[in-house]
Amino acid sequence: MPDAVVIGGGLAGSSLAIRLSAFGWKTQLLDRQSFPRHKACGEFLSPETKNMFRELGVLERLEMLGPERITKTRLIFRHGGMVEADLEEPAWGLSRYAMDSIMLQAAEAAGAKVLTETSVSSIAAERKGFRIGIRKNGTSEVLHARSAYAAWGAHPRLELAGQSSGDDKKGMRSYIGLKAHFHGIHLNNTVELYFIRGGYVGLAPIEDGKVNVAALVPLDHARGKGSSVFELLLSAAEENERLTHRLRSGILLSDTQVSAAPVHLSDKPSAWSIVPQVGDAGSMIPPLFGDGMSAALRSAKICAWYGDRFLRGEISLEAWQEAYRSCISKEYASILRWGKILQTLGSMPVVPRIWTAGTRMFPRLAGYMVQATRLHGKTPLL
Numbered sequence: 001m002p003d004a005v006v007i008g009g010g011l012a013g014s015s016l017a018i019r020l021s022a023f024g025w026k027t028q029l030l031d032r033q034s035f036p037r038h039k040a041c042g043e044f045l046s047p048e049t050k051n052m053f054r055e056l057g058v059l060e061r062l063e064m065l066g067p068e069r070i071t072k073t074r075l076i077f078r079h080g081g082m083v084e085a086d087l088e089e090p091a092w093g094l095s096r097y098a099m100d101s102i103m104l105q106a107a108e109a110a111g112a113k114v115l116t117e118t119s120v121s122s123i124a125a126e127r128k129g130f131r132i133g134i135r136k137n138g139t140s141e142v143l144h145a146r147s148a149y150a151a152w153g154a155h156p157r158l159e160l161a162g163q164s165s166g167d168d169k170k171g172m173r174s175y176i177g178l179k180a181h182f183h184g185i186h187l188n189n190t191v192e193l194y195f196i197r198g199g200y201v202g203l204a205p206i207e208d209g210k211v212n213v214a215a216l217v218p219l220d221h222a223r224g225k226g227s228s229v230f231e232l233l234l235s236a237a238e239e240n241e242r243l244t245h246r247l248r249s250g251i252l253l254s255d256t257q258v259s260a261a262p263v264h265l266s267d268k269p270s271a272w273s274i275v276p277q278v279g280d281a282g283s284m285i286p287p288l289f290g291d292g293m294s295a296a297l298r299s300a301k302i303c304a305w306y307g308d309r310f311l312r313g314e315i316s317l318e319a320w321q322e323a324y325r326s327c328i329s330k331e332y333a334s335i336l337r338w339g340k341i342l343q344t345l346g347s348m349p350v351v352p353r354i355w356t357a358g359t360r361m362f363p364r365l366a367g368y369m370v371q372a373t374r375l376h377g378k379t380p381l382l
Helices: 011-022 049-056 059-063 096-110 229-239 241-249 292-311 317-347 351-361 364-372
Strands: 004-007 027-030 068-076 082-093 113-115 118-126 129-136 139-145 147-150 175-183 190-196 199-205 211-218 251-263
Touching: 004 011, 004 129, 004 139, 011 027, 011 049, 011 096, 011 292, 027 096, 049 059, 049 292, 059 096, 068 199, 096 113, 129 147, 147 292, 175 229, 190 229, 190 241, 199 229, 211 229, 229 241, 229 251, 292 317
Parallel strands: 004 027, 004 147, 027 113, 068 190
Antiparallel strands: 068 082, 118 129, 129 139, 175 211, 175 251, 190 199, 199 211
8 A cells, every 4th residue: 555645747746756755655646647748837937946846856957958047027018018027036947848757757766656647536535544546548446545645736637525516616717728839939038928808928938949838818718719729829919919929920839739728716725625735736826927836846845744744643634634724825825815916907907007107116116026926935844
């Protein structure tokens, strides 16, 4: 029986598996896809991620992939106004296609058993742990584990016993996430964020001279606007001439087009369903210069610390659940609130004009807005 089963092999899941394996626990990591694979993501790694990559022992390997150095952020509003802010420390632009494969390899090297192309059909608590139904190569199997962890992203493809139903999404706006890579768009170490009605389109330089174009578009705005990611991106860009020019000046790498729907931005953290949740499974961070990948790494670190204490018999499952909920709330409540406020304000017709004028009068204001959406590690025990 494994001590830990991590469901999802993205950034949060692989980093969690590395940490649990490093603690000495027999760990299995499951993912329904094969790797490498493209993922709908902004592919922006804030400066805060580097220390965590160093802790995980993967920083040098990721540096060898040649991530693009990002030193500036730029907001472009629908009315044409623009706000720029320098980052206090350089960030990275790095594709999930390259990075996630390195993270999975590191999990395997740490001792985790990695099973890709493996879907999870069910999960339920039992007397001595969890019962997990899996399916691989057309064959069904049951795993029994002492602990289990949800790292399946923002839109899992299964309904789990004990997990909230879709009813809690009623009234929330549904989005579609879009991503594609381009050659020939020159950003000069800058990440650009274009506001559109109800959403955004972000451009970030990544390795090998490419640019990642990622968008979060209201699902009702995207219906009937195209049959490919590129067509949907062009449709979203129609209200911003500069963005349209950016996209048309580049060369689409057609095999990098990915979409994900429905996506719901989190109003508050959801740290636990039937199992602890890490990364986007627990909190879908609003993407305004966000700290989404730093937040994923941080939640995995916190969860691994409590998981280790539970497996050692130092705390009960109930104590783990209470403490983890409290920590995640302290970590994420503020950035979830500010990120959503700033994204909403940026889409309004009048506020961006005031915003732009304000940053001209008070240049440091732009930097404060960026920092308001950033994670700074508020949990002292870690």
